[in-house]
Amino acid sequence: MRKRLVLACLLLMVSGLSGCANNDAAQNKNDNVIYVYNWGEYIDPEILTMFTEETGIEVVYDEYETNEIMYPKIKAGAVKYDLVCPSDYMIKKMIDNDLLEEINFDNVPNYVNIGEDYWDQAVSYDPDNRYSVPYVWGTVGILYNKTMVKEKVDSWAILWDPKYKDEILMQDSVRDAFMVAEKYLGYSMNTTDEDELQEAKELLQQQKSLVQAYVIDQVRDKMIGNEAAIGVIYSGEAIFTQRENPDLDYAIPKEGTALWMDSWVIPKGARHKENAEKFINYLCRPDIACLNFEYITYSTPNMPARDLIEDEDIRNSPIAFPDLSKYNLEVQVSLGEEADRHLSDLWREVKSY
Amino acid sequence: MTLSASPYILWSAGFIIIPLCLVIYYAFTDASGAFSFDNVADIISYVNIKALMLSIAFSFGATLICLIIAYPLALILSTVVSSNSSILSLLFILPMWMNSLLRTYAWQNILERKGVINGILSALSLPPLYIINKPPAILLGMVYDFLPFMILPVYNSVSRIDKDLINAAKDLGAGYRETFFRVIWPLSLPGVISGITMVFVPSLTTFVISDILGGGKILLIGNVIEQLFTQDSDWNAGAGLSVVLMVFIVISMIITSKYDREDIR
Amino acid sequence: MKKTLGSIYLTLVLIFMYAPIATLMILSFNSSKSRSHFGGFTLDWYIGLLENEEVMKAFQTTIILAFLSAFIATVLGTAACTGMLFMKKRSRSIIMGVTNIPMLNADIVTGVSLMLLFIAARATMGFTTVLLAHITFNIPYVILSVMPRYRELKISTYEAALDLGATPLYAFFKVVLPDLMGAILSGFIMSFTMSLDDFIITHFTQGPGFDTLSTKIYSEVKKGINPEVYALSTIMFLTILILLFLVNYRPWTKRPEGEIRVRTRKEVVVSSGNGGAV
Numbered sequence: 001m002r003k004r005l006v007l008a009c010l011l012l013m014v015s016g017l018s019g020c021a022n023n024d025a026a027q028n029k030n031d032n033v034i035y036v037y038n039w040g041e042y043i044d045p046e047i048l049t050m051f052t053e054e055t056g057i058e059v060v061y062d063e064y065e066t067n068e069i070m071y072p073k074i075k076a077g078a079v080k081y082d083l084v085c086p087s088d089y090m091i092k093k094m095i096d097n098d099l100l101e102e103i104n105f106d107n108v109p110n111y112v113n114i115g116e117d118y119w120d121q122a123v124s125y126d127p128d129n130r131y132s133v134p135y136v137w138g139t140v141g142i143l144y145n146k147t148m149v150k151e152k153v154d155s156w157a158i159l160w161d162p163k164y165k166d167e168i169l170m171q172d173s174v175r176d177a178f179m180v181a182e183k184y185l186g187y188s189m190n191t192t193d194e195d196e197l198q199e200a201k202e203l204l205q206q207q208k209s210l211v212q213a214y215v216i217d218q219v220r221d222k223m224i225g226n227e228a229a230i231g232v233i234y235s236g237e238a239i240f241t242q243r244e245n246p247d248l249d250y251a252i253p254k255e256g257t258a259l260w261m262d263s264w265v266i267p268k269g270a271r272h273k274e275n276a277e278k279f280i281n282y283l284c285r286p287d288i289a290c291l292n293f294e295y296i297t298y299s300t301p302n303m304p305a306r307d308l309i310e311d312e313d314i315r316n317s318p319i320a321f322p323d324l325s326k327y328n329l330e331v332q333v334s335l336g337e338e339a340d341r342h343l344s345d346l347w348r349e350v351k352s353y
Numbered sequence: 354m355t356l357s358a359s360p361y362i363l364w365s366a367g368f369i370i371i372p373l374c375l376v377i378y379y380a381f382t383d384a385s386g387a388f389s390f391d392n393v394a395d396i397i398s399y400v401n402i403k404a405l406m407l408s409i410a411f412s413f414g415a416t417l418i419c420l421i422i423a424y425p426l427a428l429i430l431s432t433v434v435s436s437n438s439s440i441l442s443l444l445f446i447l448p449m450w451m452n453s454l455l456r457t458y459a460w461q462n463i464l465e466r467k468g469v470i471n472g473i474l475s476a477l478s479l480p481p482l483y484i485i486n487k488p489p490a491i492l493l494g495m496v497y498d499f500l501p502f503m504i505l506p507v508y509n510s511v512s513r514i515d516k517d518l519i520n521a522a523k524d525l526g527a528g529y530r531e532t533f534f535r536v537i538w539p540l541s542l543p544g545v546i547s548g549i550t551m552v553f554v555p556s557l558t559t560f561v562i563s564d565i566l567g568g569g570k571i572l573l574i575g576n577v578i579e580q581l582f583t584q585d586s587d588w589n590a591g592a593g594l595s596v597v598l599m600v601f602i603v604i605s606m607i608i609t610s611k612y613d614r615e616d617i618r
Numbered sequence: 619m620k621k622t623l624g625s626i627y628l629t630l631v632l633i634f635m636y637a638p639i640a641t642l643m644i645l646s647f648n649s650s651k652s653r654s655h656f657g658g659f660t661l662d663w664y665i666g667l668l669e670n671e672e673v674m675k676a677f678q679t680t681i682i683l684a685f686l687s688a689f690i691a692t693v694l695g696t697a698a699c700t701g702m703l704f705m706k707k708r709s710r711s712i713i714m715g716v717t718n719i720p721m722l723n724a725d726i727v728t729g730v731s732l733m734l735l736f737i738a739a740r741a742t743m744g745f746t747t748v749l750l751a752h753i754t755f756n757i758p759y760v761i762l763s764v765m766p767r768y769r770e771l772k773i774s775t776y777e778a779a780l781d782l783g784a785t786p787l788y789a790f791f792k793v794v795l796p797d798l799m800g801a802i803l804s805g806f807i808m809s810f811t812m813s814l815d816d817f818i819i820t821h822f823t824q825g826p827g828f829d830t831l832s833t834k835i836y837s838e839v840k841k842g843i844n845p846e847v848y849a850l851s852t853i854m855f856l857t858i859l860i861l862l863f864l865v866n867y868r869p870w871t872k873r874p875e876g877e878i879r880v881r882t883r884k885e886v887v888v889s890s891g892n893g894g895a896v
Contacts, residue, residue, distance in 0.1 A: 035826045040840060060826060060827030066584070068585070069584055072585070166483060212486060213569060213570065220842070227466050228466075341585065341587065344585050348577065349399065351570065355705055357697040358697065358700070358702050358713070360694055361698030361701070361713075362713065365713070365716045367735075368732065368750065368754040373719070373731050375738060429627060429628060440863075445631070448635050450854075450858045450859075451851055451855045454817055454835045455642060455848075457638075459641045463637060550722075555724075555725070560726065561836070578726055579726065582733070582822070591730065595724075595726070595727045598727060602722065
């Protein structure tokens with residue numbers, strides 16, 4: 001009877017082994033791959049397949065949840081990615097720490113599709129536009145359920161309203177969480193002033209008893225499933241969630257918020273730099289960028305792609321493509337290693353409060 | 354023949370001893386590589402000490418509840434006719450073969466505000482139960498995940514007790530209570546002790562359960578260490594706390610092994 | 619009366635243990651992708667599973683990893699036991715002490731320590747590093763399962779074989795090994811299971827494009843789990859369920875002592891500790 005068990009095990013293995021042996025062989029023989037490290041749910045998987053079909057380059061794809069999780073992996077160098085998609089302040093930090101490779105724009109002719117405004121916006125973290133190509137952009141705001149929130153939502157104050165105890169989903173990433181408190185207090189989201197930081201920390205600690213959970217990607221599921229009334233989230237999630245649950249709406253608070261941009265960068269020592277550039281170029285193609293937008297619903301900086309969007313409501317959506325001059329927006333900048341560490345210590349104090 | 358052990362000796366030196374030395378090295382140096390006691394001393398900072406205390410409280414609670422659930426269960430199982438008992442005891446271990454992360458995640462589904470339990474409660478027009486993302490949910494997760502580790506050793510030791518001993522005690526006029534406290538309990542103690550360590554250590558050091566069922570609102574010492582390594586890339590601080598954690602594990606081992614010896618003899 | 623109370627108690631605990639599993643199984647047949655309501659019965663996720671390359675690859679990796687690490691650990695561990703038998707008591711207890719470390723230590727510390735090692739060695743994180751890590755935490759299970767059996771073994775049969783002119787190696791394979799087979803196998807199966815379910819140590823030693831089922835599930839917990847994962851787990855669970863019941867339910871087979879039964883970590887430690895100290 002033991003033999004049977006072994007037999008069954010063996011059968012399982014053999015089927016597994018044969019499959020993997022093929023995979024391994026394929027990877028060893030042909031170095032025509034690219035290792036991509038991107039945010040969760042941040043690309044249409046179909047595009048990866050299409051890219052492989054068109055170019056023969058295999059895409060090995062991994063996901064992270066916050067900039068802070070991604071950074072140490074790139075920095076340690078134990079993990080070799082060819083293409084990463086960090087946010088503005090993180091790109092600056094990576095440039096400052098000499099972790100990025102300059103992009104050879106001869107290999108990315110489609111960069112011309114990215115609107116001039118976005119290159120200008122990128123200057124704040126990549127001064128000469130040499131290291132990064134804008135991928136998507138947006139704001140941080142409040143996603144709320146109209147059936148549960150009857151009042152007008154236009155201020156961060158609602159996140160401190162005891163009425164919504166256990167109905168609030170707060171951002172679980174250091175910079176964005178502090179951004180909310182700092183803006184609500186009327187400070188800059190890039191402050192390093194100790195008093196202001198302490199004040200923000202205390203405000204977040206006060207909020208904790210009202211918060212249902214600190215999450216990022218889960219906001220989507222929870223808001224769609226009516227698990228919570230209010231969630232702090234990136235504008236790109238709004239259109240997606242509205243499609244699934246029409247009761248949801250998105251507001252940009254009047255105190256101001258972050259205008260952010262995620263761009264593709266190539267880490268230093270990437271082994272497939274040319275492939276990475278080919279991939280960026282592919283994503284900058286208007287039809288591909290449009291296809292991708294339809295899937296992830298995060299605002300694209302690709303002008304021709306925007307014109308290709310079929311649904312007129314979405315093409316002119318104030319959520320996806322807001323009139324930036326109407327809001328008090330700020331871009332997050334890198335605070336430096338020491339301030340980052342201090343901030344994450346403060347964040348831990350909030351979370352363990 | 355001694356030679357055949359040499360591959361393993363090399364292996365354990367390379368993959369057990371050296372890595373531990375690395376942890377200790379990082380724990381006692383600062384970012385520049387100079388000797389420093391700060392990382393280990395950092396345990397007394399508000400966040401860390403709170404996380405450690407919480408972890409200890411949770412693992413005490415989980416261990417106790419597991420014992421309270423498992424002990425009667427083991428007694429009942431041991432009275433079942435032996436041919437069925439192996440099947441029955443198998444039933445209590447089987448869940449371990451489904452991915453533990455997935456099973457913990459399923460509790461999210463069950464406990465959520467619109468989850469299974471609240472669905473049932475509202476159908477019965479009872480008030481909803483909101484424990485998700487709160488301490489009880491984490492406690493439940495720990496009890497659930499580690500219960501088999503308690504059931505198994507306790508059951509093994511209880512079922513090995515010679516029935517004649519129990520009958521003898523009864524013949525000599527001992528009541529049920531007396532039989533239990535003077536015969537069954539002392540004889541089952543080795544199983545209980547091993548159950549306790551098996552539940553205590555993993556619940557002391559987990560970061561997964563609090564992650565999945567805590568909604569990011571509760572930081573245990575495991576979470577702090579995990580974040581220090583994967584998000585802050587502050588290896589020195591992470592290693593410092595790991596060393597503290599190891600000290601606690603060693604202490605718990607010493608305490609339990611002491612009981613172990615005394616009671617076997 | 620007492621009996622009914624007992625059965626009620628058993629049932630309650632069983633419900634507690636199986637509620638999440640039942641939930642997952644039901645979700646694997648749920649036509650709605652939402653986890654909160656049941657949209658009707660479907661087999662789509664089971665069909666989709668075969669085409670979901672990511673999940674299938676993670677599954678393959680998990681199985682291969684579990685098999686390879688358990689196999690290598692079994693060979694190394696058994697060899698180590700053989701060697702230790704001929705050692706002085708002192709050096710043997712040192713090795714046993716070291717063997718207990720990964721067993722008793724927190725997974726997170728083991729994972730972190732191996733990560734530091736691999737980074738210090740400038741190794742590229744990936745299948746190999748995870749395999750090395752898994753072998754490392756598997757060997758103790760093998761040793762602690764084989765060692766006690768070795769002690770029970772009658773050395774006289776081995777010596778008799780030598781006297782009759784067998785070479786030590788021949789005697790080992792013909793006389794000793796068959797007796798050990800049960801213990802070796804149970805060590806193998808334990809290792810296999812541990813490797814299959816490990817998340818924490820893999821989490822710290824994995825590299826790009828590498829996923830086991832556990833790490834895949836962990837990353838999906840954050841963004842919503844793909845129902846195909848439920849389908850796969852249901853299949854895996856039912857397979858093992860059926861396998862185990864077949865093994866246990868055949869009345870005509872005898873269950874020899876030391877049968878493949880699940881032994882938990884500490885139990886192994888305790889049994890070997892007792893055997894070792896005395």
